[in-house]
Each structure stands twice: as C-alpha cells, then as structure tokens.
Amino acid sequence: MASLNAFRLPGKSKKERKLSINKRMQTQKKRTSILTITLVASLGGFLFGFDMAVISGVLPFLQKQFSLSAFEEGWFVSSALIGCIIGVAFSGEASDRLGRKKPLLLSAIFFCLSAAGCAFMPSLFWIVVFRFIGGVGIGLASNVVPLYISEIAPAKSRGRLITYYQFALTLGILAAYLSNAGLVSYATAHPASGDAGPFNFIFSQEVWRGMLFLGVVPAILFLMGLYLVPESPRWLMQRGRIEEGRAVLARISADKEFQQEVIPVKESENISYKELFSTRWRKALLIGMLLPLFSQFSGINAIIYYGPSILSNAGISLSNSLLSQVIFGLANMIFTLIAIWKVDSAGRRPLYLFGTAGAALSLAFTGACFASGATASIWLLVCVLAFLACFAFSIGPLKFVVAAEIFPAKIRGRAMAISIMVMWIADTIVGQLTPVLLKNIGTAATFWTFAAFCVIAFLTVYKLLPETKGKSLEQIEAEWSGQGFVDGTEVNKEPAPEKVKIFHP
Structure with missing residues (x-):
C-alpha cells in the first residue's frame, strides 16, 4: 500500500486527484497534436526533396532511352523548375486569400498526378508535362509549408518546428538516393520478361519510371494527412473568423500563453504589396530576399552535383555514383538535427553567424585542396563534409525560419512567396553559372567564389538580422512597425499598441 500511496497527489481528495490526472492527460494530448500537425505538413518538404533529388x-536512363539532345535534357530538368517558379508565384496570393490548407491540398494532388503521370505516360512530351505539374506542387509546398507551420507553432518552439520542414526535405533527398540505388539493384537482379505486368514494367524494364512512381506513396500520405489538420488559426483571425481561430487554438494546444499570443487582426488593417516595399517593411523584405539568395550562392548545389567526383578524387572506392550521393545526403540530414536541437535555445543569429563563418572557411580550404593538387587527400572529404555540416544547421533551414517570422500578418503569404521566388531564381543562376566558372576560372577559384559569398552573408546577417527566438509573430510585427530592431538588437521605442502589451514583461 505504501508504494501505491507514493503515486497519490498529497492534500487532494480521490475525485480531485482523478480530475487532475485527466487534465494532465488531456493537456499532453493537445500538446502532441501540434507536433502531429507539423509532421503532416513537413511531408510537403519530404516530397520537395524527393522530387528534386530523384532526377539524378x-x-x-531517360537520356539513353529517348536519345535526348542537350536541349531536350535541359528542358526535362528545367521543366520542373519552371513549374516551381509558377507555383511560388501563385502560392502567395492563394495562401493569403484562400488560407494555408487549400494550397497544400492542391500541392499534394499535383505531386500524385506528377508521380503517376511520369511513370505511365509513353511519350517524352507528356512526361515533361507531368514534371512541370510536379514542379508547381513543389513551388506551392516550398512557400506554404513553412508559412503554415510558423502560424500554428508557439513562439518558444517555432524555430524547431519550422526546421522539421528542412529536415524532412533532407530526408526526402536521402530517400530518393536510396530508392534510386535500390531500384537499380532490383532491376539488375530481376530483368523484365516479355509478358510483364505494368508494375514489373516500371520497376524492371524501365526502372527510371519506378524511381518517379515511388513519389506517389508520400504524396498520398500527405493528401490524407492534410484532411486531418486544421486551418491556420492566425489566418482565420486575420479574416475576421475569430471564434474559429480560437477553437483551433484550443484544439491544438492547452498552453494558455500560446493562446494569448495570437492576437486578432482587424479587417481594416490591410497591407498591400505597395506597403511591403515601403520604408516600414523594407528591411524585413531585404532580409527575406538576401537569406535565400545567399543559401544558393553558398555553393550547396555545386557540392551536391559534383559530390560523386569529389569523393572519387578523395580516394574513396565506391561501387557507383548513387552510393556517393547517399553519403552526402546522409550527412546533410544528420547535421540538420543540430538546427532542430539549438535553433530555439541558441537563437537564429548565433547559428547563422557560426554557420556562415564555418561555411566560408571550409569552402576556402576546399579550394586550397584543389589548388595544391591534394584532391586524393582525406582533407578534401573533411572540408566538404564540414561545409555540409555548416550549411545543414544554419544556412539551409534558417532561411525558412526567418522568412516565416519577419513579415506582417496580412501579407505574410505573398511576402514569403517573394522570398522563396528569389531562392528558385538564384538556384537557376547558380546552376547555369557553376559549369561556366569551373571551365573558365577553375575548380579552386570556383570554391573561393562561393566562400566569398558566405563572407558577405556573414556580414549581412551580423548587420541586419534581428534575434526573433521566443517572440510571437505578433510581437515581431509590432517591433518592425515601431522600427524596434537596429543592427540585430531591439532598441528602446515607443510603447507597443494595446493589443500586444501582453508580450512585454
């Protein structure tokens, strides 16, 4: 009996203890629902990473089967990128007008159509069409997923929850590399027969179709999961649907402090595109555009693209290039866990500053390895992995975290669309420039160029980026409105409006 009494709550009756236990269980159930919603939304990031990486x-196989010319090969790859740009351009207005959930549902449908269409369409024309459709889905997800997560997350854990999106993206890249390698191995061991059915056809006879078709599985899970998650409570309140927004908050969290964070925005408080470019929001917009720009000009895509040859030059024996991509994909995913661990405790600024400084140094040493001819040295591999580590815990995920936090509520979707659009445009530029740089200035100078951009990113973050950890989106907006951020720190300013006084101690 003594052991049983040890579990009783002292000073309370049996009925009170039962009510207390039930309350704690209900609280825990509600708290876990935010994580569940985040994981469902992050499937959009998984599909983003999978769809982009599976092409490698x-x-x-496609080039050999259809005897692709250089133009056709480029068109096949860029068709998805064009779809991404269109999807992002559409996502901002759609998410601000229709809500966050509907564009995500549309992106899930596009992912399903793309995977199935690419697997079974006979002609190259229709395969390219469905690649374009998949690109539109990627564009939608790349903007709306981090936006949605930021609006359902409490301030104290918002950075970590948004970083799950980047982690899911890296997991999708790794899954694509693993599935590609696995399907090639399966097709080699199980050659297709003449009377093979449709699935034997796509997994053995034309294995590249199976690589693309596997994207149907996470796409269907994403679509089904989205029917279970609620609309963003902040968006509901911005549209004047206050009671619906409060009901969603009560459903997803029992944290009273979090429920008080979300302040209804009056319908009259509308912000146009013109005001976004005004002096009031200019600094926030500049940060939102520069961080994704620097993320691409850091050279991450050049590293991933030339990864197999880098490992080969480092003297590591690999059975094929797909396995080397798995190594880089695994490193990228593992180091993203550091961001999940530290983004809400260490803060955005320290991680970004440390990450850009480390990336600049590792890229500089990578260039030095090529310049000195030490390409067969283990130090080349160490430098590349060090860069991947620095990118994965700072430059990669934090561009999404910061962009999802710093923009005003009424135009957050459209402003984030501009930010993500810059990322895709920069991605296109880097993809075109990297081969030119390698040919004209050499491998070493190319890596030094990327290192220089990381130095510029460090200085930009040091000068412009405010620390936003632990602050609600409403508080951040109020501080921007009062020009409360200077050189990354909050300064004395006029008292905040009445509706945000609860955020001041």
Whole structure:
C-alpha cells in the first residue's frame, strides 16, 4: 500500500486527484497534436526533396532511352523548375486569400498526378508535362509549408518546428538516393520478361519510371494527412473568423500563453504589396530576399552535383555514383538535427553567424585542396563534409525560419512567396553559372567564389538580422512597425499598441 500511496497527489481528495490526472492527460494530448500537425505538413518538404533529388538517378536512363539532345535534357530538368517558379508565384496570393490548407491540398494532388503521370505516360512530351505539374506542387509546398507551420507553432518552439520542414526535405533527398540505388539493384537482379505486368514494367524494364512512381506513396500520405489538420488559426483571425481561430487554438494546444499570443487582426488593417516595399517593411523584405539568395550562392548545389567526383578524387572506392550521393545526403540530414536541437535555445543569429563563418572557411580550404593538387587527400572529404555540416544547421533551414517570422500578418503569404521566388531564381543562376566558372576560372577559384559569398552573408546577417527566438509573430510585427530592431538588437521605442502589451514583461 505504501508504494501505491507514493503515486497519490498529497492534500487532494480521490475525485480531485482523478480530475487532475485527466487534465494532465488531456493537456499532453493537445500538446502532441501540434507536433502531429507539423509532421503532416513537413511531408510537403519530404516530397520537395524527393522530387528534386530523384532526377539524378532518372536522367541517365531517360537520356539513353529517348536519345535526348542537350536541349531536350535541359528542358526535362528545367521543366520542373519552371513549374516551381509558377507555383511560388501563385502560392502567395492563394495562401493569403484562400488560407494555408487549400494550397497544400492542391500541392499534394499535383505531386500524385506528377508521380503517376511520369511513370505511365509513353511519350517524352507528356512526361515533361507531368514534371512541370510536379514542379508547381513543389513551388506551392516550398512557400506554404513553412508559412503554415510558423502560424500554428508557439513562439518558444517555432524555430524547431519550422526546421522539421528542412529536415524532412533532407530526408526526402536521402530517400530518393536510396530508392534510386535500390531500384537499380532490383532491376539488375530481376530483368523484365516479355509478358510483364505494368508494375514489373516500371520497376524492371524501365526502372527510371519506378524511381518517379515511388513519389506517389508520400504524396498520398500527405493528401490524407492534410484532411486531418486544421486551418491556420492566425489566418482565420486575420479574416475576421475569430471564434474559429480560437477553437483551433484550443484544439491544438492547452498552453494558455500560446493562446494569448495570437492576437486578432482587424479587417481594416490591410497591407498591400505597395506597403511591403515601403520604408516600414523594407528591411524585413531585404532580409527575406538576401537569406535565400545567399543559401544558393553558398555553393550547396555545386557540392551536391559534383559530390560523386569529389569523393572519387578523395580516394574513396565506391561501387557507383548513387552510393556517393547517399553519403552526402546522409550527412546533410544528420547535421540538420543540430538546427532542430539549438535553433530555439541558441537563437537564429548565433547559428547563422557560426554557420556562415564555418561555411566560408571550409569552402576556402576546399579550394586550397584543389589548388595544391591534394584532391586524393582525406582533407578534401573533411572540408566538404564540414561545409555540409555548416550549411545543414544554419544556412539551409534558417532561411525558412526567418522568412516565416519577419513579415506582417496580412501579407505574410505573398511576402514569403517573394522570398522563396528569389531562392528558385538564384538556384537557376547558380546552376547555369557553376559549369561556366569551373571551365573558365577553375575548380579552386570556383570554391573561393562561393566562400566569398558566405563572407558577405556573414556580414549581412551580423548587420541586419534581428534575434526573433521566443517572440510571437505578433510581437515581431509590432517591433518592425515601431522600427524596434537596429543592427540585430531591439532598441528602446515607443510603447507597443494595446493589443500586444501582453508580450512585454
């Protein structure tokens, strides 16, 4: 009996203890629902990473089967990128007018259509069409997923929850590399027979179709999961649907402090595109555009693209290039866990400053390895992995975290669309410039160029980026409105409006 009494709550009756236990269980149930919603939304990031990375295994088979010219090969790859740009351009207005959930549902449908269409369409024309459709889905997800997560997350854990999106993206890249390698191995061991059915056809006879078709599985899970998650409570309140927004808050969290964070925005408080470019929001917009720009000009895509040759030059024996991509994909995913661990405790600024400084140094040493001819040295591999680590815990995920936090509520979707659009445009530029740089200035100078951009990113973050950890979106907006951020720190300013006084101690 003594052991049983040890579990009783002292000073309370049996009925009171039962009510207390039930309350704690209900609280825990509500708290876990935010994580569940985040994981469902992050499937959009998984599909983003999977769809973009799977092409590395598809392209050699497609090129051989259809005898692609250089133009056709480029068109096949860029069709998805064009779809991404269109999807992002559409996502901002759609998410601000229709809500966050509907564009996500549309992106899930596009992912399903793309995977199935690419697997079974016979002609190259229709395969490219469905790649374009998949690109539109990627564009929608790349903007709306971090936006949605930021609006359902409490301030104290918002950075960590948004970083799950980047982690899911890296997991999707790794899954694509693993599935590509696995399907090639399966097709080699199980050659297709003449009377093979449709699935044997796509997994053995034309294995590249199977690589693309596997994207249907997470796409269907994403679509089904979205029917279970609520609309963003902040968006509901911005549209004047206060009671619905409060009901969603009560459903997803029992944290009273979090429920008080979300302040209804009056319908009259509308912000146009013109005001977004005004002096009031200019600094926030500049940060939102520069961080994704620097993320691409850091050289991450050049590292991923030339990863197999880098490992080969480092003297590591690999059975094929797909396995080397798995190594880089695994490193990228593992180091993203550091961001999940530290983004809400260490803060955005320290991680970004440390990450850009480390990336600049590792890229500089990578260039030095090529310049000195030490390409067969283990130090080349160490430098590349060090860069991946620095990118994965700072430059990669934090561009989404910061962009989802710093923009005003009424135009957050459209402002984030501009930010993500810059990322895709920069991605296109880097993809075109990297081969030119390698040919004209050499490998070493190319890596030094990327290192220089990381130095510029460090200085920009040091000068412009405010610390936003632990602050509600409403508080951040109020501080921008009062010009409360200077050189990354909050300064004395006029008292905040009545509706945000609860955020001041």
